[in-house]
Amino acid sequence: MSQENKIVIKDFNFYYDSFQALSYINLDIKSKQIFAIFGPARSGKTSLLKSLNRLTDMIFGARHTGTILIDGKDIYDPKLSLTDLRRRVGMVFDLPTPLPISIYDNVAYGPKLRGTKQKKQLNEIVEKALRSAVLWEEVKDRLNTSALRLSGGQQQRLCIARILALEPEILLLDEPCSGLDPISTMSIEETLIKLKENLTIILVPHNIQQASRVADRAGFFLNGELIEEESVYQIFTRPKDKRTEDYITGRFG
Amino acid sequence: MIFHHTRYLTQNIAKVFIWVSAISTITVMILILLQILGEGLPTLRPHFFFDSPRSMGREGGIFSIIIGTIALTAVAIIFATPLGIGTAIYLIEYTRESRISRIIRFGTDCLAGVPSIIFGLFGFVFFVIYLNMGWSILSGGLTLAAMILPTIICTTEEAIKAIPNSYREVSYSLGGTKWQTVTRAILPNALPGIITGIILSIGRSIGETAAVILTAGSSLAMPTSLFSPTRTMSVHFYILAREGISMEMAYGTGAVLILLVLFINTVANWLLNRYIRHRT
Numbered sequence: 001m002s003q004e005n006k007i008v009i010k011d012f013n014f015y016y017d018s019f020q021a022l023s024y025i026n027l028d029i030k031s032k033q034i035f036a037i038f039g040p041a042r043s044g045k046t047s048l049l050k051s052l053n054r055l056t057d058m059i060f061g062a063r064h065t066g067t068i069l070i071d072g073k074d075i076y077d078p079k080l081s082l083t084d085l086r087r088r089v090g091m092v093f094d095l096p097t098p099l100p101i102s103i104y105d106n107v108a109y110g111p112k113l114r115g116t117k118q119k120k121q122l123n124e125i126v127e128k129a130l131r132s133a134v135l136w137e138e139v140k141d142r143l144n145t146s147a148l149r150l151s152g153g154q155q156q157r158l159c160i161a162r163i164l165a166l167e168p169e170i171l172l173l174d175e176p177c178s179g180l181d182p183i184s185t186m187s188i189e190e191t192l193i194k195l196k197e198n199l200t201i202i203l204v205p206h207n208i209q210q211a212s213r214v215a216d217r218a219g220f221f222l223n224g225e226l227i228e229e230e231s232v233y234q235i236f237t238r239p240k241d242k243r244t245e246d247y248i249t250g251r252f253g
Numbered sequence: 254m255i256f257h258h259t260r261y262l263t264q265n266i267a268k269v270f271i272w273v274s275a276i277s278t279i280t281v282m283i284l285i286l287l288q289i290l291g292e293g294l295p296t297l298r299p300h301f302f303f304d305s306p307r308s309m310g311r312e313g314g315i316f317s318i319i320i321g322t323i324a325l326t327a328v329a330i331i332f333a334t335p336l337g338i339g340t341a342i343y344l345i346e347y348t349r350e351s352r353i354s355r356i357i358r359f360g361t362d363c364l365a366g367v368p369s370i371i372f373g374l375f376g377f378v379f380f381v382i383y384l385n386m387g388w389s390i391l392s393g394g395l396t397l398a399a400m401i402l403p404t405i406i407c408t409t410e411e412a413i414k415a416i417p418n419s420y421r422e423v424s425y426s427l428g429g430t431k432w433q434t435v436t437r438a439i440l441p442n443a444l445p446g447i448i449t450g451i452i453l454s455i456g457r458s459i460g461e462t463a464a465v466i467l468t469a470g471s472s473l474a475m476p477t478s479l480f481s482p483t484r485t486m487s488v489h490f491y492i493l494a495r496e497g498i499s500m501e502m503a504y505g506t507g508a509v510l511i512l513l514v515l516f517i518n519t520v521a522n523w524l525l526n527r528y529i530r531h532r533t
Contacts, residue, residue, distance in 0.1 A: 058425060086427070093422065095419075109427055
């Protein structure tokens with residue numbers, strides 16, 4: 001594998017007021033792979049994801065030290081356009097979060113914010129995004145109905161389509177299957193593997209099995225620290241650290 | 254067994270109390286409506302709506318008064334709505350709990366508790382005399398705007414607070430700026446709550462008497478511009494009844510007032526329901 005590093009995280013610390021959520025994270029993530037971040041609750045997984053597209057800026061009292069580079073550029077550079085960063089680094093949340101507007105408008109929301117106005121162009125973007133998220137066939141006849149009428153799994157794929165409409169380079173997924181049934185989960189996992197051809201995916205998996213099914217590499221987080229980072233095969237069969245082993249074998253967590 | 258009994262008794266007393274409350278509320282409302290509409294409806298012939306008042310309002314209609322009422326309320330809403338919504342957005346989206354936000358909240362809470370006659374006095378001193386706008390639709394409308402501002406701020410704030418935080422996160426994570434997030438993800442969803450506040454405010458403006466007499470005057474002439482003095486229906490009703498000019502005309506005016514408020518409420522609700530159904 002001779003892929004370049006898409007994301008480089010160096011000595012990254014992250015705090016909510018006085019609580020340290022992440023300490024000294026050093027992690028390189030290669031392009032066009034699925035990287036799984038796993039670990040027990042409150043181990044800093046979501047904080048790391050939200051740091052990567054700076055959604056943490058919304059939180060009062062959040063601060064950080066260290067650097068995160070995407071394609072070699074510091075994302076905390078004050079000259080960098082925040083809206084641009086968020087278009088390049090899309091995020092899907094743990095629970096489906098469709099806006100209470102039509103399916104079409106949900107997908108067109110991002111492109112419209114960016115300034116795409118032409119109806120024809122928007123139609124193409126929406127169709128392409130829904131096809132990539134494997135939702136097109138199910139909704140093509142009812143694009144103008146409310147997104148709230150879709151099932152949970154469909155809503156989550158709609159959220160993925162909504163991000164894909166912006167053609168991001170990186171996709172962050174925070175337990176995207178936590179509220180879904182096994183069949184919907186499977187279709188989302190298939191979608192992710194397909195999407196990997198074109199973009200880098202960072203996934204907080206629903207469980208370890210999911211990580212082993214879809215990810216190329218995985219990192220184990222515990223209490224805000226990155227314990228170890230390995231290929232999925234390695235980390236789940238021969239973990240180096242005792243704590244990783246204990247977690248994987250179910251001794252805690 | 255004893256406990257069982259007490260609980261049963263409490264339950265029954267509560268039930269009776271709740272029923273009595275509900276029934277008396279409805280009875281009072283129906284009595285008022287019957288009284289006003291019963292006395293007023295016979296007066297409501299087309300010429301009552303479309304004639305100008307003659308001999309102090311003893312004869313003729315209330316056309317100029319209807320126009321004056323609508324103009325005054327419109328001015329109040331046009332000024333208070335953007336200011337109120339803007340303030341609410343500022344308080345919730347653009348600032349955190351801070352000294353400034355506390356001062357603004359304290360100010361609006363105080364404004365909400367001030368009796369309307371005080372607003373009238375302020376309007377009279379400030380708009381009518383100091384700014385030399387005279388008794389006019391503009392003076393009256395601005396005074397009413399100040400009076401309804403707290404209602405609009407408060408209802409808008411509540412409506413915005415009810416928006417799930419995930420809508421904000423989604424909008425930001427799709428590359429939205431703060432302004433885009435406010436205008437596209439927050440306001441459209443807060444709109445039903447905001448409209449409710451505006452309807453309440455319209456009701457208060459139409460019904461206001463004290464503040465209006467002091468700032469818009471009580472002229473019966475047809476207003477020709479924002480600087481004309483005018484008389485609203487509530488003021489007309491008050492003067493007709495108080496000076497014993499004509500109880501018949503007073504009830505007629507009262508009936509029109511009630512029908513107008515009912516009409517506005519119905520139309521606004523209908524529009525709101527259509528909007529909600531259209532979106533979801």
